[in-house]
Amino acid sequence: MPLLFQWQVNGEDHILSVNTIRKALNEVIEAAQLTHAAGELLDYQPHDFRRMFITDAIMNGLPPHIAQVIAGHDDINTTMHYNAVYPSAAIAAHQAFIARRRSLRPGEEYRVPTSEEWDAFLGHFERRKLSLGTCGRSFGSECVHEHACVRCAMLRVDPHERPRLEEIRVNLIARIAEAHREGWLGEVDGLSVSLAAAEDKLAQLDAEQDRRSAAVDLGLPSFPKVAGRVSDRPHVW
Template structure:
C-alpha cells in the first residue's frame, strides 16, 4: 500500500508535475498518470512491459480518497481540506477482467508446460547421471595429468583439501569445479522431482525436515506406509501426503546426501523472507554446503536451479522463446494431471491444502473457462433441486476408501501404481500391466515365471495352439520387459533407510494394535 501510494502515485506526480500541492487532479493530469502507471518502465536488461496488477494500484488510490472522506466526517478540521473527488472511477478498479485474463494465462501456461514436463524430468535425471560420472572420472586423475572426458581434453588441477575437483579445458582454458557442478545438478533434480511429485508450495518444500516423516501401519496387511507431514504455510493448516515409491527414492537420496555419512542430519536455521525471522536450528532436508558451513536453501536458489534445468533441456514455446518454469507451476501441473487422471476434485483439494474447492478447480487447466462456468452454473441449478445433505465435505468413510486403495497396491512382483478410482484394466494380469512398478527383490520369482512361459510356448507350438501362442508371446514380451526394468532398478538404487524419528499412529487411519 505504501509503495502504491508513495512511489507509484505521489512521487510520480511530483516528478511530472513539479510544485504540485493538492490531491485535486485535473482530467489531463489524472489521465497522464494512469497511462504511466499502467506500464512498468524499462530497467537494466528488462524492457518496458504492461503492469499486470495496475487495477490493484488504482483501487488503492481510490480507497485512499474514500478514507479521507470518512476521516473528515469524524475530524473535519484536520481532514476536511484534503477531501477532493477521486481521480479513479469505480469501473477502473474492477478485478473481473484481470481475474479472467490471469486465469486464461495460467491455463495456457499449464497446457504448454504439461506436455514437455517429461522432457524436463528426463533432462535433470540425465544431467545428474552425467555429473556423477564426470566427478568420479575427475577424482581418479592425479593432479597435473591431461585426460579426455566427453570428447574434450582436460588438465587435472589440484583441489587442495576443500573437496573441490578442478579441471581445465586445454583448448579453451575454461576451468570447471566438477564437485560444485555435481552439487548444482543434484539439487536441480531434487527440486524438480519433489515439486512435481507432491504439488506442495515451494515454501512448504523448503520447510520439510527429517521430522516431517510419519509412519502409518496398514491394519489389514501390517505394511508400514511412510507419509509426509507438510507444515502449515499459507492457510495455517498442516496436512499429510502419501510418500509414493518414486518420491521415497528422491527423499532418500536427499537425506543420504545431507547426512554425508554422519549418523544425524545437520541442524541449520532458515530465514523466512516473508516473516523476516530466523527459525530455530532444525534438520531441514533442503540444505547444502556453502563454504565451511551448512546453509538452508533459499527461494532464490530454487528459482535459479529451475532456470538452469530448463536452459539445459532447451525447451521453447511456440514462438521459439525459452520456457520458464516457476515453483508454483509444478503445483498447477500436479493438480491438473491428478484431476485429469480421475482423482475426485474434493480429495485433490484436501491433498493440495485448499479450503475451497473452487480454488482447486481454478488450478486445473482441463477445460476452457466458458465450459467450466457453464458446467458450474448447471451444478448450482441442480443443487437447488436436490437435498442439501448430498453436497457435503468428504466423509470419514470416503477418506477410508481413499486410503484403502493403497492397501491393495502390494502384489507379488512389486507395487501397483493404478490411479485411485480406476478399475484394473488388465484383469490382474500383472505381468502384462504397464502400471506395475517392479520390485528388484522379486527377480527370482519373475525369472521362474519367464521360464514357465517358455515351456508353455514350446508346448503350444507343438500342439498347434496358435491362439495360445499369441497370448503367451505377449506375456513373454511383457515379462522380459519387466525383467529389464528390475535389473535397471537393482543397478540404479541402493536401499537407504529414511531414518524416521518415531512411529506415530495419527497419520490417516490408526491401527487397532497401536
C-alpha cells in the same frame, strides 16, 4: 502487423516509436493533471504498464506462472520482480483466489467422507499390493487387464522380486515349448504376449539398476578428516 501501437503513413502500417508513445503519454498526464502526493505530474514510461498489468493480474488471483507466459518471460523470477506487491499481499491474493474457486465448485466435493468411503479409499491401496510389486492404477478404477499383472503396464515391479519374475519367465518359456509340441497355437499366442511383457519388465529393472549404479556417491566427510586438517596461516591474536 500484430502490434498494439501502430499507425498508417502514406497508406502503410508503421510501428510507433517509443519516443512517440512516451510523448503522447506525457501529454495525456498533463491534460488530465495526474499528480502524486507532492503535487508534481506523474512520470510514466511505456514499460511501466507491463508492471501494472502483472501486479494487478496477480493481485486478482492470476497464478504467477500464467502471468509469466502472458508477459513472455523465460524466467519466472523476472515476472515476480515485475510484480510490485509484498509476499504477504501475494499470499492473501492467492488465498482469495482459492476461496473464489471453491465457492464455484459443488459443496459435495468438500464434505467429510463417510466411514465406508474412507475404508474404500484405504482398501484401494491395500489391493494395489501384488506379489511382484505394486499396481499403479488410480483410485476408483478397476483392473482392465483381468489381473494379468505381468502384461499390465501399471505394474511397478519391486527389485527384490526379480527372482520371482525370472521364474515366471522360465515357466512361460517351458509352457510355450509344450504348446508348440501339442499344437496349441492359441496358447502359444497368449503365452508369447506374457513372455514379451515379462522380458520387458526385466529390462526395466536392468535400466533402473544401471541408472542407480551410474550415480556418483560423493559421501560426507567424517569428523576426523575435518578435524585433522592443519592450517599454515599464522594466528592473529
